[in-house]
Structure formats: C-alpha cells, structure tokens
Amino acid sequence: MIRDWFARARDSTSDGSAPEIREVKVDDIASSPYQPRRAFGEEQLRELADSISQVGVIEPVLVRRSPKGEGQYQLVVGERRVRACRLAGLERVPAVVRDVDDEQVALLGLTENLQREDLHFIEEAEAFRRIIDEFGLTQGEVARRLGMKQSTISNKLRLLTLDQDLRRTLRVSGLGERHARALLRLPEAAAQREVLAWAVEGEVSVRQMDAMVERVLTGEDERSPRRQRVTRFARDLRIYLNSLNDTVEMMRESGLKVDVERADREESYEVVIRIAKDGMRSDVADSGDEARGDDTGA
DSSP: OHHHHHHHHHHOOTTSSOOOEEEEEGGGEEOOTTOOOOOOOHHHHHHHHHHHHHHOOSSOEEEEEOTTOTTOEEEEEOHHHHHHHHHHTOSEEEEEEOOOOHHHHHHHHHHHHHHHTOSOHHHHHHHHHHHHHHHTOOHHHHHHHHTOOHHHHHHHHHGGGSOHHHHHHHHHHOOOHHHHHHHTTOSSHHHHHHHHHHHHHHTOOHHHHHHHHHHHHTTOSTTOHHHHHHHHHHHHHHHHHHHHHHHHHHHHHTTOOEEEEEEEOSSOEEEEEEEOGGGSOHHHHHHHHHHHTOOTTO
C-alpha cells in the first residue's frame, strides 16, 4: 500500500536506519508535475512561512533527483513547505532524497494531500483520473494502493462528467461535494448551470439543493429540461410558421389562390395549405399533367 511506502520513505532507509536528511537549495527544487493541488491559499502560506521563520521546518520534504538534470531535484512531497520557505526568505530546506518513479510520485503527492483533508474534491477527482489514464491503472488498483474503497474513487470520477465551467465554479464557490452530486441528477448542462448559479448566489444548503433539483426534474421549476424543451419548441415553431406565412404570401403575389387552415390540437399543430388549380398558370398545370403521365391527346 502506498501509505506504508510513504511512511518507510519518510522515516527509514531500506536497511531500517534513519534516512539521511540533507540541506537542499530551495531554488534547486522543481515542483512535481503530478501535484494535484491547483490552489494554494495565500493567507495559509503566509502563516506557515511565519511559523517556519520562528521555529524552522519541522518535517523535511521528500524529493527525487530531477529526471531533467543532475544536481537538481524534483519535489515528491512538501509543496506547501517549499513555497512557505520561499516566502520566508529561506535559501535551503531539509529534504530526504529518494529514488522513486513517476507513478509513485503521483500516488505519494495525492496521498499527502488526502491526509491533510483540505484538497478540493474536484482536484481529487482530476488527480484520480490522471493517475488512471497516465499509468494504465484500474480504479480498483488505485483504491488498493491508496487504502481506499473503489466506490469512493468511482463516485469522485463521476464528478468529471460535469463540464469544465461547472467544475471551475464549484472550486471557487465554497459549495461542497454533496452539492455537486446533486447536479449529476440533472441530464442537461443548461439546467445544471442554472441550478448551480442559483445555489452560489443563495448560499443554499444541500437539502435545499436536492429539493431544487427534484423540482427541476418533475417540471415544477423553470430550469426543468422538459420546460426548456417546450419553450425551445414554441420558439422554433413560431420561426417555422413565420417562414411558412412568407412563402404563402409569395405564392399569392405570384397569382396563385392559396387557402391556409390552422388548428392547434392537443398533441399537434396542424397547417393545411390548399392551392386552387384554376389559379395556376397553364405551363405549371401542363408540367403537372406530364409529371402524372396524363394523356390529353386521346
């Protein structure tokens, strides 16, 4: 399990002895390309930097030799500490150097952030997806390595069916994962966006969010996909009828006698157009007879 490997990598070497902690230049440490966290709170980083200025770095960071050059390092665990050291003006940071591959870097970085319990649920889902796609792992394999239930990972990944704009809004809105899960019940992105905007503006609870989604699904709210389809159909129907009216007027202007009947039925809207034959030009009538195969010379 990756958590056990994490503890061994941090606390001991392969022969059981204490790890060698060395002072590494902060400027020689590059960020991990597998860092799942997108946002780092400036206020929290400043508080950590103040603490480091007072008492130093209590726990060393974990790094590996940079794949891109000798003498430089790539961060495995400890992004916040390194950033705080830069803010505090420290030139060096205590570090443990370990030989780990990309997959271990990705899993270790995610493990550290999960243990802190402040990684955003959208960031968690995106990290799971990247690990699965990049390293060809199944959900079950990732779950075993992280000591999690597969259902937990599966539920996180479902959040990625929400489009990028929705996920971006969720990251900055302060709404929780259960709010996001409520949106998954809505089949159309337009309705999801409407409900999310309403939830952000009103700072609603999960219960209120669930109730709104239910009203949308049952057609009791304007955000209902069914109502949206009816509204869109009505708007499109008006466009088609206007085009039809224009066509009828053109026919009348050309000399044709055109009669139009309209009927709004319960299940349909009927339009019947009748064109009088005696109002048609002779060449039009002749072409019509030829098309029907009439023999007028008998």
